[in-house]
Amino acid sequence: MTRVFSGIKPTGNVHLGNVLGALVHWVDDQHRADSIYCVVDLHALTVQQDPAELRQTTFRLAQALLAIGLDPSVCTLFVQSHVHEHAELAWLMECTASHGELSRMTQFKDKSTKAGQGFVSGGLFTYPALMAADILLYDTNQVPVGDDQRQHVELTRDVAERFNSRYGPTFVIPEATFPTTGARVMDLQDPTSKMSKSQDHAPGTILLLDEPKTIEKKFKRAVTDTESEVRFDLAAKPGVSNLLSILGAATGRTPEQAAVGYTQYGPLKADTAAAVIERLAPIQARYAELGRDPSELTRTLAAGAAKATEIAAPTLARAQANIGLLPPNSSTSVVVGVL
């Protein structure tokens, strides 16, 4: 069976772009593939975090993933730092990736340039090696990600192939997959940039836990254009097209289908808000329900980590053995025999 692995960072709040662009696919995939999903808290450490807030955000993100529909009896859901094999394999990956390869990662270049003279952690640079470890530990076939992660999955493939050719068959070579349906959700105030986590509390971002009134208000104020024609045209009408993408994704239709019957922006905004409210309502209810029993979520995550470890531990052991690390319980004859 196809093995799927993906990860999401516990930073900021989950927003509508995460839900419609990625997480609904995670929920679908769990029924067609052996799916493993990870809250990648170690990846969040590339920038300084407030410890209490990181704990909260990690827990709340897992709660949100279950609320959206991940079923721990079908898929594996766990927190990255609970499976120590990730950090251990990451070192082997750092030593297999080259400095040049890591330097060419556009995400590193963008983020380090943005930081300017400010603090840039070594982890920001080696981040893709940790991501490669995440993926390779599980003999992953497919990695559903957004377009911005394409280069990191390519690097994962290159590093896996290099390791296999240096030390013998060790890793399965994964491929990135990009959802063909669903929305690329844009910021409601700036429809040419993606709705994003860094825009928390911004009027252009719909958060998973926004109240209906807030959602209505944000859609009412959404930026459109000075015409009055409703049609899906990303280049000429980014604001209206974004509303149609959202309305379509929230109601299981294409943006073009969603456009049928609308002649004015007002009703389109109102109906999009209503559709989003309806789509999020059961998720919000389930989120609240899960919040009433935090110890149950803690148990679910522990069980997920145990399931993940069963796959990750033998993969790490294989990589360590193949690269020549001395097994802790090897007999002298094995070692001397090899020499």
Ligand code: AMP
């Ligand atoms: P991030 O919020 O950037 O950590 O992304 C988590 C997942 O959500 C990734 O798979 C992204 O591709 C996806 N995602 C983030 N923002 C959007 C957006 N505005 N529209 C669609 N998908 C998104």
Ligand code: TRP
């Ligand atoms: N780097 C990814 C992001 O920023 C998150 C991530 C970490 C990931 N490890 C992963 C995604 C492994 C897919 C597979 O979105």
